[in-house]
Each structure stands twice: as C-alpha cells, then as structure tokens.
Amino acid sequence: MPLDPDRLAGMTRSESGPDGGSYSVRQVRGSEKAYRCPGCDQLIEPGTVHVVAWQNDHILGARAGVEDRRHWHRACWQARGRRRPAR
Numbered sequence: 001m002p003l004d005p006d007r008l009a010g011m012t013r014s015e016s017g018p019d020g021g022s023y024s025v026r027q028v029r030g031s032e033k034a035y036r037c038p039g040c041d042q043l044i045e046p047g048t049v050h051v052v053a054w055q056n057d058h059i060l061g062a063r064a065g066v067e068d069r070r071h072w073h074r075a076c077w078q079a080r081g082r083r084r085p086a087r
C-alpha cells in the first residue's frame with residue numbers, strides 16, 4: 001500500500017534511529033498483517049499497537065525512505081540503541 005510522506009508528516013515525530021540517522025516515527029494501532037520487528041526479530045501480531053519508523057535521509061529520497069519503513073514493537077524501538085548498536 002503506497003503511503004504519501006506528506007500525508008504522514010503531521011502525525012509523526014523525528015527521532016534518531018538505530019544507526020544514528022534521522023527517522024520519522026509514528027505509532028500505529030495495529031494492522032491486518034504481521035510484521036517482523038527488526039529489534040527482536042519476532043513477529044508483531046496483527047492488531048498489536050506498534051511503531052512504524054522510516055529514514056528521513058534515505059539515499060534515494062523521502063519516498064524511498066517511506067517505502068523502506070520498518071515496523072517495531074514499541075519497547076524494541078525504545079531500546080533500539082541497546083539492542084542494535086550502530087555498525
């Protein structure tokens with residue numbers, strides 16, 4: 001499903017990501033499908049409140065960053081610095 005970065009902009013906040021870069025972060029109520037959380041490598045079950053994060057400074061531009069977005073457990077996003085040290 002395509003997402004428009006401009007449409008999402010008002011509902012997001014900026015935080016530094018696991019690699020230290022600038023990310024847009026948005027909390028979502030849950031989706032119909034399961035996603036694999038990059039923080040713990042476990043599935044986020046459908047309907048689970050979680051966080052979607054994407055890179056602001058994606059090398060291919062903002063739209064590519066949104067298309068490359070990742071779904072995280074809220075706790076895993078909060079702990080991203082500890083669990084996934086920057087390489």
Ligand SMILES: [Zn+2]
Pocket residue numbers: 037038039040041042072073076
């Ligand atoms: Zn997780």
